[in-house]
Amino acid sequence: KRPKNFPPGPPVFPILGTILQLSLENPLKDFERVRKTFWREHRRFALMTLRNFGLGKNSMEDRIHEEIKHLVSTLEESVGKTMSPRVMFHNVASNIICQVLFARRYEYDNALIKQIVQCFTENTKMVNGPWAMLYDSFPIIRNLPLPFQKAFQNVERGNDRSSFSEDQLIMYSIDLYIAGTDTTSNTLLTGFLYLMNYPHIQEKCQQEIDQVLEGKDQATFEDRHKMPYIQAVIHEIQRVANTVPLSVFHCTTKDTELMGYSIPKDTVIIENLTSVLSEEGQWKFPHEFNPENFLDDKGEFVKPEAFMPFSAGPRMCLGEGLARMELFLIMVTLLHKFKFIWPEDAGEPDFTPVYGITLTPKPYDMKVQLRMPQ
Numbered sequence: 056k057r058p059k060n061f062p063p064g065p066p067v068f069p070i071l072g073t074i075l076q077l078s079l080e081n082p083l084k085d086f087e088r089v090r091k092t093f094w095r096e097h098r099r100f101a102l103m104t105l106r107n108f109g110l111g112k113n114s115m116e117d118r119i120h121e122e123i124k125h126l127v128s129t130l131e132e133s134v135g136k137t138m139s140p141r142v143m144f145h146n147v148a149s150n151i152i153c154q155v156l157f158a159r160r161y162e163y164d165n166a167l168i169k170q171i172v173q174c175f176t177e178n179t180k181m182v183n184g185p186w187a188m189l190y191d192s193f194p195i196i197r198n199l200p201l202p203f204q205k206a207f208q209n210v211e212r213g214n215d216r217s218s219f220s221e222d223q224l225i226m227y228s229i230d231l232y233i234a235g236t237d238t239t240s241n242t243l244l245t246g247f248l249y250l251m252n253y254p255h256i257q258e259k260c261q262q263e264i265d266q267v268l269e270g271k272d273q274a275t276f277e278d279r280h281k282m283p284y285i286q287a288v289i290h291e292i293q294r295v296a297n298t299v300p301l302s303v304f305h306c307t308t309k310d311t312e313l314m315g316y317s318i319p320k321d322t323v324i325i326e327n328l329t330s331v332l333s334e335e336g337q338w339k340f341p342h343e344f345n346p347e348n349f350l351d352d353k354g355e356f357v358k359p360e361a362f363m364p365f366s367a368g369p370r371m372c373l374g375e376g377l378a379r380m381e382l383f384l385i386m387v388t389l390l391h392k393f394k395f396i397w398p399e400d401a402g403e404p405d406f407t408p409v410y411g412i413t414l415t416p417k418p419y420d421m422k423v424q425l426r427m428p429q
């Protein structure tokens with residue numbers, strides 16, 4: 056039952072609540088429909104300033120460059136061939152966060168890391184998929200042998216159960232590992248999918264990189280201030296990638312008043328980042344891939360307030376600083392060295408992502424060519 060003075064919303068049915076009004080496969084369109092009808096006034100709240108906790112700067116940059124060297128040699132082995140970048144980008148993001156957490160990296164074909172990446176990839180699709188929604192909505196089914204049990208098994212696999220649940224440190228490390236791997240890798244995958252299919256944008260990036268890096272052997276994060284176009288492209292990639300479309304679900308910890316409405320303690324709050332990142336009126340080209348969304352008339356980089364792929368507020372992504380550094384250094388280094396080509400036999404690109412707690416591009420192949428004599 057809708058509590059007294061609760062914000063307006065779709066009709067609620069006994070027992071079922073609002074579940075019939077959401078597609079279990081991919082509710083993003085339904086949230087958009089519901090937002091248009093009931094939640095327009097809340098937009099202001101979604102436009103709060105981003106806060107960046109960041110991570111130690113120079114040491115981080117060195118770690119990222121160290122990993123990029125492995126990435127570059129993997130790509131060099133693929134020059135002239137077609138390869139699938141999915142596992143590779145997962146490994147890169149995974150190794151960078153592993154360096155932070157455990158001071159070590161894993162070879163890209165390491166069996167343990169392959170298994171972990173596989174488990175987390177499955178879980179990010181399951182966590183807000185149809186079975187998870189049923190799990191959340193109907194506590195009575197939680198002990199039944201239904202497919203959501205697989206998600207719990209995935210988390211437990213390879214760990215000693217008794218110490219696993221007791222050791223908070225392990226939980227923190229896993230949180231950071233998951234948060235730092237799937238997000239960055241899927242953003243990179245989306246980025247290269249678009250750059251291959253918008254070759255003029257890829258070339259324009261390369262021209263700017265060549266100019267700024269002339270005579271230097273590698274990029275620094277500071278170089279971003281001299282690269283407004285690259286900055287715009289990376290931000291536009293993050294905007295269209297919409298990597299964490301519903302952010303992380305929150306919950307009110309006490310009875311809350313919001314714009315005159317009452318929201319009781321323990322209400323689930325879902326942030327619709329999808330709608331902010333493509334909202335008409337906030338973007339010059341809300342529905343296309345166009346770096347102009349982040350450039351002013353003079354070609355200078357500008358960041359509209361509605362750019363919030365890392366969410367907002369006191370619980371916003373604490374890895375934003377690391378993620379932005381990774382995206383910049385990886386994109387710049389790879390575009391400097393290589394040209395990425397959509398294979399002739401790959402057909403029309405499909406930009407529609409696979410829904411989960413993170414959005415993932417459908418698997419694709421890419422062709423790699425060296426740009427400069429090595």
Ligand code: HEM
Binds near residue numbers: 238370373378
């Ligand atoms: C492109 C990459 C990334 C995107 C789009 C992204 C996005 C997000 C979003 C939307 C949230 C939810 C914030 C909220 O609850 O309001 C979040 C939380 C979080 N992210 Fe990221 N993230 C990225 C990379 C990273 C990286 C590299 C790390 C590694 C340290 C990380 C660590 C975290 C953590 C620990 C949280 C939970 C914060 C909390 O609950 O207080 N993220 N991220």
